[in-house]
Amino acid sequence: MDPLTSFFIALVAYVALVLGVGVMATRRAGSSSEEYFLAGRGLGTLVLFMALFGTNCTAFVLVGIPGQSYHDGLGVFSINAPIIALGIPLTFWAIGSPARRLARELGAMTPAELYSRRFGSRAVGMVMFAFFTVYTLPYMVTAIRGAAVTLTVVTEGQVPEWFGGAAVLVVALVYTSLGGMRATAWTNVVQGVIFLGFMIAAFFVFANGVGGDEGIGGAMRAVRDHDPELLGVKDTGLYAPAAWTSWSLAISLTVVAFPHMLVRLMAADSDRTLKNICRLYPVALIALWAPAVMVGVFGAVAFPGLEGKESDRIFSMMVTEYLPPALSALGFLAVLAAVMSTLDAQILTLGSMLSRDILRPSKDPKGDVRRGRAFGVVIAVAVFVLWRVGGQSIFSLASVSFSGYVTLTPALFLGLRWRRFNAAGALTSILGANAVYFLALESAGGLGGAMSPAWFGYLPVMWGFLAGCAGAVLGTYLGGQRGAGVAPATGT
Amino acid sequence: MGSAVILAWTAANRVEATRAVAAAAYGLIHAGRSRRMPSRMPTTLNKTIAWAGALALLVLHLDFWRDRGTSLLMGWMPQELAWRMGWMLLSTLYLVWFCRAVWVEED
Numbered sequence: 001m002d003p004l005t006s007f008f009i010a011l012v013a014y015v016a017l018v019l020g021v022g023v024m025a026t027r028r029a030g031s032s033s034e035e036y037f038l039a040g041r042g043l044g045t046l047v048l049f050m051a052l053f054g055t056n057c058t059a060f061v062l063v064g065i066p067g068q069s070y071h072d073g074l075g076v077f078s079i080n081a082p083i084i085a086l087g088i089p090l091t092f093w094a095i096g097s098p099a100r101r102l103a104r105e106l107g108a109m110t111p112a113e114l115y116s117r118r119f120g121s122r123a124v125g126m127v128m129f130a131f132f133t134v135y136t137l138p139y140m141v142t143a144i145r146g147a148a149v150t151l152t153v154v155t156e157g158q159v160p161e162w163f164g165g166a167a168v169l170v171v172a173l174v175y176t177s178l179g180g181m182r183a184t185a186w187t188n189v190v191q192g193v194i195f196l197g198f199m200i201a202a203f204f205v206f207a208n209g210v211g212g213d214e215g216i217g218g219a220m221r222a223v224r225d226h227d228p229e230l231l232g233v234k235d236t237g238l239y240a241p242a243a244w245t246s247w248s249l250a251i252s253l254t255v256v257a258f259p260h261m262l263v264r265l266m267a268a269d270s271d272r273t274l275k276n277i278c279r280l281y282p283v284a285l286i287a288l289w290a291p292a293v294m295v296g297v298f299g300a301v302a303f304p305g306l307e308g309k310e311s312d313r314i315f316s317m318m319v320t321e322y323l324p325p326a327l328s329a330l331g332f333l334a335v336l337a338a339v340m341s342t343l344d345a346q347i348l349t350l351g352s353m354l355s356r357d358i359l360r361p362s363k364d365p366k367g368d369v370r371r372g373r374a375f376g377v378v379i380a381v382a383v384f385v386l387w388r389v390g391g392q393s394i395f396s397l398a399s400v401s402f403s404g405y406v407t408l409t410p411a412l413f414l415g416l417r418w419r420r421f422n423a424a425g426a427l428t429s430i431l432g433a434n435a436v437y438f439l440a441l442e443s444a445g446g447l448g449g450a451m452s453p454a455w456f457g458y459l460p461v462m463w464g465f466l467a468g469c470a471g472a473v474l475g476t477y478l479g480g481q482r483g484a485g486v487a488p489a490t491g492t
Numbered sequence: 493m494g495s496a497v498i499l500a501w502t503a504a505n506r507v508e509a510t511r512a513v514a515a516a517a518y519g520l521i522h523a524g525r526s527r528r529m530p531s532r533m534p535t536t537l538n539k540t541i542a543w544a545g546a547l548a549l550l551v552l553h554l555d556f557w558r559d560r561g562t563s564l565l566m567g568w569m570p571q572e573l574a575w576r577m578g579w580m581l582l583s584t585l586y587l588v589w590f591c592r593a594v595w596v597e598e599d
Contacts, residue, residue, distance in 0.1 A: 074572045082576050083553055086583040090546070093595055101598055217568030224564060231570040232562040241556045248553065271597040278591055282584045286577070 003325040007154050010329040014194075014336070015171055018187045022175025025183035033361070033368035036180035037109045037352045038267040041100075045276040047185045051264050052277060053196075053284055054188035054341030056088070056255055059146045061292050062195060062335050067312035069296025073230030075239055076296070080251055081289040087252020088285075089278035095256050095409075096265035097274050098416040103266045110349070111262045112357045115415050121423035127430055128408070129357040132259040133350060135404045138397035140346050140383045141390060144168060147339040153316060154332045165387060168340060169380045176344045177373045181267055184344040191337035196288055198334040202323070203291035209322035210298045219298055226301045242457030250403045250461040257405035257412060259353065260345035351376035399450040400441065403461035407433035410468035414476075424479020425472045432471030437464030538593045545586050552579055 034040055043051065069076040099114060108114035112132065116125025144165045151164035159167075175183050204216075211218025223230050233239055238247055255261055268274050299314035302321065306314065319331035354375040355368050362368045411429040414421040440460035444452040454460045534542075561571045 074570055074576075078572060078576050082579045082583065085580050086546075086549055086553075086587070089587050090590075093590075097595070220564055220568050220570060224562070228562040231564070232572055233560045241554070244556075245554060271595070275591040275595055275597070278587055278595075279584075282580055282587065286580055290573075290577075 003320075003328060004155060004158075006325045007329040007332060010326075010333050011336075014333050017190055018171065018340070019175055021186045021190060022178040022183040025175075025179025025186055032365045033109065033356075033372070035182070036369040036372060037348070037356075038263070039181040039185060041104060041267055042269045043181075043185055043264075043267045043273070044269055045273050045280075047189060048264065048268055048273055049277045049280055049284075050189040050192040051185035051345075052261065053281070054192040054338075055258075055260055055264060055345040056342075057192075057195070057288060057338055058143060058342045059150075059335050059338040061288060062199065062338050063146065063150075063312060063315045065289070065292040066296035066299060066315045066318075067309070069293040070300050070306060070311035070314050072234060072239075073227075073232065073297055073300075074293060075233035077289055077293040078233050079239060079244060079247060081285055081293075083248045083252050084255070085282035085285045087248075088255050089281050091253060091256035091409075092265060092274055092278055092281075095412050095416060096262065096268075097271055099262060099412075100266050100268050100271075100274070102416060109263075109266075110353045110356050111259050111266075111412075112353055113361075114266070115411070115426065116357070118415055119423040119426060121426075124423050124426050125357050127427060128411075129353050131404070131408060131430065131434065132353065135401040136259065136346055136350060137383065137386060138401050140343060140379075141387045142398040143339045143343055144383060144387050147336055150316075150332055150335045154329075162388065166384060168336065168343070169384055172340050172344045173347060173376055173380045176348050177376055180369070180372070181264075181348060184348055185264075185267075187344065188341045191341040194330070194337040195334040195341075196284070198330055199288055199291040199295075201327075202319070202331065203294055205327075206295060206298050206318055206322055209318075210301050219301075222301050223297055226304070230297050230300055238451060240453075240457060243451075243453055243459055246459035246462040247451070249465060250406050250459065253409045253465070254402060254405045257408045260342070260349040262412075263349050263352070264345065347376050347379050348372075350379045354378070397447060400447055403450050403459070403464070404434070404437065406461050407437050407464040407468050410465065410472045414472050418476075421472065421476050422479055425474075425476030428475025428479070429468045429472035432475075433464045433468030436467035437461065440464065533596060534594045542590055542594045545590075549579070549583055549586060552582075 032040075065076060065080075099111070102118060103109070103114045106114065106117040108117050112125040112128040115128055116122055145161075147168045148161040148165035151159045151168075152161050175187055179186075207216045207219040210222055211220070214221070220231075237243065256265075265274065268277075295318055296311070296314055299311075299318050303314065303317055315335075316332070319328045323331060351372045352368075352375075355371040359371065362371065408430060410433065411426045414429070415426060437460055440454035440463040441447065441449050444450070444454040444460050450460060452459070454463060555575075558575075560575075563571050565571055565574050
């Protein structure tokens with residue numbers, strides 16, 4: 001069977017599988033808005049873990065990280081994987097756990113709604129909604145482009161880019177609209193198994209391909225003989241001390257501030273479930289990140305001489321070179337699965353935010369669900385149009401967005417952990433942090449400077465975060481007790 | 493060679509391999525779970541240890557003081573990867589302890 005036929009068969013099977021899971025989840029989805037948007041606040045350990053992990057891990061880990069590792073070697077693993085293995089679980093404890101409890105208590109279904117009710121201030125909810133949306137849309141556009149390019153490359157141009165992107169959006173939209181949070185969570189289980197399983201298996205196969213009969217040991221020695229620097233860490237650019245420190249802050253804090261991650265944490269059935277997830281998260285991160293980085297490092301030996309962004313093709317080159325057609329089809333499906341597992345959560349979350357944060361919650365229990373579905377379509381159309389007409393600037397915005405979420409974390413954390421923190425503090429924190437963040441970006445070279453040093457060698461995200469902390473304290477004390485709202489329970 | 497052996501063993505012993513993975517995941521989930529008082533407040537000592545542990549891990553992550561060599565340990569494991577894997581093992585143990593001793597369940 002030729003590779004193209006294998007891929008089409010695998011693609012049809014995959015689409016049928018995720019749509020089937022979506023249909024199975026429809027039975028309860030329409031019964032209430034809580035069921036549709038938060039799966040009845042009843043997700044257990046396995047499903048929630050895969051939902052969080054699938055949402056967290058985008059196609060960037062499968063494609064972008066090998067591309068970066070091709071040039072930078074193991075340093076890519078060193079600067080990213082360890083700190084997120086600790087930072088993400090701790091932010092689940094610091095923000096996710098109290099957010100889940102308070103959201104249940106206040107009947108909130110979106111992050112912005114939670115903080116709006118916490119402070120008794122619609123302004124806080126609207127400002128949060130605005131930043132969540134502005135930072136999430138470019139992210140979605142980038143994911144769609146990645147999926148579309150993958151489909152075009154694999155089908156040797158038989159599927160045009162615009163059609164591939166539209167098809168991915170439509171499939172994700174259909175199963176998300178059918179089953180809401182429950183459908184996206186269960187499809188994430190399928191998708192997570194595909195891309196995690198594939199990466200682990202691919203690591204061993206690629207090691208055998210590069211190392212010959214000596215397997216992993218042979219592959220490592222081949223890397224050492226080719227370029228020993230790939231087995232170490234650079235000390236310039238992002239790997240210089242100040243930039244490294246800033247990046248550690250960014251990558252460990254940003255994930256919990258993704259609205260599509262926070263809303264999933266709010267869907268957990270208990271604190272015990274969240275604890276279980278925190279124990280599993282580091283292991284899963286090692287299982288995904290180590291192979292992803294090694295694909296790039298082994299690729300540098302197998303295909304030397306790629307320049308700049310050319311290395312982003314290393315994943316597909318390794319897949320095509322070392323895997324039989326049936327397995328290489330699975331490799332490209334893994335990329336699609338990673339894209340869709342994030343995209344569905346983003347569509348659902350932005351749809352729910354439009355439904356409940358911009359409009360007031362409907363008195364009809366099914367009214368919010370209908371609006372959420374309609375807004376899901378609006379979001380999908382908006383993403384498609386932005387992709388087709390936005391030009392290169394929209395892709396520059398994606399890296400701005402990744403760090404930009406961090407500017408919200410002081411308000412997200414203090415809103416749940418500091419009784420005195422009020423609406424004035426939250427607004428000052430968010431607006432001040434973003435003002436400083438964009439000033440620092442300007443100093444670092446504009447929209448493309450999110451990962452370049454701004455002042456004193458530190459990245460813009462560091463300055464935005466510090467400004468957010470300072471703004472929170474100043475705003476709270478200068479704003480008096482107005483907008484203190486509902487004080488959160490402050491356990492640990 | 494090592495990976496080929498692992499793959500071959502996994503293929504030949506799928507049931508045992510599945511059980512081993514399931515047992516490892518179960519053990520990780522249940523590791524350190526207190527059977528006595530899961531929602532008791534953390535002691536001051538535990539809070540202090542939690543802060544000190546997080547700080548120590550952070551210092552070990554910001555390891556610009558360390559010689560980041562490129563040699564292979566045992567002929568196959570890059571020194572840098574071994575250091576980071578060790579760090580991640582430590583942080584996993586820290587998280588298991590943290591979930592038991594510091595994180596209060598409030599359901």
